[in-house]
Amino acid sequence: MKKIIKGNIFIIFALSLMVLAFAIESPARDDDAEYAAMIESGRKVYEVRCLLCHGENGDGNGLAGIIRRAERNGRILEIYPRDLAMGVFRFRTTPTGCLPVDQDIIDIISNGVPRSFMPSYKHLPREDIKAVREYIKTFSFRWEEEEPCEPISVNRPVWAGNPDSVRKGRKIYKEMKCGECHGYTGKGDGPKSNDLKDDQGKQILPFNFTTGNLKRGSSPENVYITFTTGLDGTGMPSYEDSLNEEDRWHLVSYTLQLMKKGE
Amino acid sequence: MKKILVFILLVALIIPALSYAKRTPRYKAVEVTNGGTIKGTIKSENRVDDPVIPIRVKPKGDPEETRLEEDTCGSSQQAMMYVLSPDNEVKNALVIVEGITHGRAAPKKDITINNLRCRFEPLVSIAYVKSYYIIRNSDPLLHNTWLGKVLNAGARRTIFNLALPYRDQVIKKPNRVAGLINVRCDIHPWMRAYVYSSRHPYAAITDAGGNFEIRDIPPGTYKIRVWHEGFEDIIKEVKVKPDSTSDFRAVFTNTRRPFFMK
Incomplete structure (x- = not known):
């Protein structure tokens, strides 16, 4: 027996290494197979539900094209499908410059985006939404290159929306010069409102608080997270480093009143 | 028999090695003992006038x-885009060693971008990944x-x-x-403004005489990109030899409209 072992020591060593290598590799291969199946499933959902607007390569050049809509103030708003290949996401719970967390994408797919023609897909099976989320990630290298960021925690204070907070929020709105874009009365008609462009160099309009719901949703938490994270890819900057948490909630109180959603 | 054994051994070692390679970074910091230098000058073929930007x-x-903004920003600004010496040497060109896979570690050096009298200072800078941007408002x-990565198709x-709503406000952000x-x-x-954000230390900005120098480059042949906001890029190969200096000269021939003028 010893002779056999001695004579074939190299073979035994090599085989041991191979077994070790495959032992290391095999869980990854299982994961790979699972991931490939998910991507394939996501591709199928995407082709049926998303491709018409977002295009085959996720670049927003689907057959649907640009939709033009007149705003109440007479300005024309061009709405076009999001270019997913750029890897820029407006509606995140992560700081400016970060990729969204998985739940952020699920929220957009599930809830849709009001005023943008992005419908809600709440009725789809959860597994389909997860699969299409993973498929969307294949359009941009950002998902491979960048480390994930922690989402920002949102803790709504009990006083949010009360008259004192609204009054403080009005002062902060002025001090933060929100009116330069959003207008001094929140109608989206500030002196800089016609100069704003998005990441694709296309003109965009600042939100008119008096006309409707925020695209990401108009709950106090959604308004708070919008000020905090900014809307990457648009002119809306992040106020996370410019305003403390309390002042951001006062601003929420005031802007909810502008939207006629205050208490 | 030995050859077969060696083959089996190699296969057995390559499989985990490939798996590891997927996770290795694109640039590896190593000690450089016999590095070479690239030194040179960037010029423009023609004299180009520096535009004046009207401000309204x-x-x-x-x-x-309104008055405060007019006083701070002025009614016009010299673009400082084409800053040429009497001999047409170009200031503020970025010289980048592209595709370098290993070399000295990038320095830990934060850069400051200052909003000063309605311009960014400096106009062109080099930042390093894993360091910080310090953004200041002096107005x-x-x-x-807003910082945006320039993509291949020209989009950002x-x-x-x-x-930054306040004067003297400072925000620090990771690069x-x-x-x-x-x-x-x-x-x-x-x-x-423009920043070249680098994983390695092998990039430089030309001075008022169009001069630059990049040191401690591991010997090899490299692709050098010369970028300037108002000129079309130049790409040239250069060979770096151990402990010696390679001369690099390039001449911009074609101007282009920068982003802020589009």
Whole structure:
């Protein structure tokens, strides 16, 4: 027996290494197979539900094209499908410059985006939404290159929306010069409102608080997270480093009143 | 028999090695003992006039604020885009060693981008991934500082977008993204700056005489990209020899319209 072992020591060593290598590799291969199946499933959902607007390569050049809509103030708003290949996401719970967390994408797919023609897909099976989320990630290298960021925690204070907070929020709105874009009365008609462009160099309009719901949703938490994270890819900057948490909630109180959603 | 054994051994070692390779970084910091230097000058073929940017401040709700912005920004700015020496040597060109896989570690060096009198200072800079951007507002006005990575098709992707409503406000942000970065203020569309964010230390900016020097480069043949906001890129190969200096000269022939003028 010893002779056999001695004579074939190299073979035994090599085989041991191979077994070790495959032992290391095999869980990854299982994961790979699972991931490939998910991507394939996501591709199928995407082709049926998303491709018409977002295009085959996720670049927003689907057959649907640009939709033009007149705003109440007479300005024309061009709405076009999001270019997913750029890897820029407006509606995140992560700081400016970060990729969204998985739940952020699920929220957009599930809830849709009001005023943008992005419908809600709440009725789809959860597994389909997860699969299409993973498929969307294949359009941009950002998902491979960048480390994930922690989402920002949102803790709504009990006083949010009360008259004192609204009054403080009005002062902060002025001090933060929100009116330069959003207008001094929140109608989206500030002196800089016609100069704003998005990441694709296309003109965009600042939100008119008096006309409707925020695209990401108009709950106090959604308004708070919008000020905090900014809307990457648009002119809306992040106020996370410019305003403390309390002042951001006062601003929420005031802007909810502008939207006629205050208490 | 030995050959077969060696083959089996190699296969057995390569499989985990491939798996590991997927996770290795694109640039590896190593000690460089016999590095070479690339030194040279960047020129323009023709004399190019530096444009003057007209500034028109839109009236604000409060006339006092309008006046403050007019006083801070002025009615026009020299673009400082084509800063040429009497012999047409070009200032503020970026010289980048592209595709380098290993070499000295990038320095831990933060860079400051200052909003000063409605321009960004400096106009061109080099930042390093894993260091920090320090964004400062020296004006008594609302500025927003937007950084966007320049993509291949000329589009730019937001890296971050920060509101700076107060004078002397400072925000520190981690640098996570490599590549050519355009800096912009949405509120003052003429404001612009450029940052080359690098994983390695092998990039330089030309001085007023168009000169640059990049040291301690591991010997090899490299592709050098010369970038300037107002000229078409130049790409040339250069050979770096151990402990010696390679001369690099390039001449811009074609101008281009920079982002802020489009």
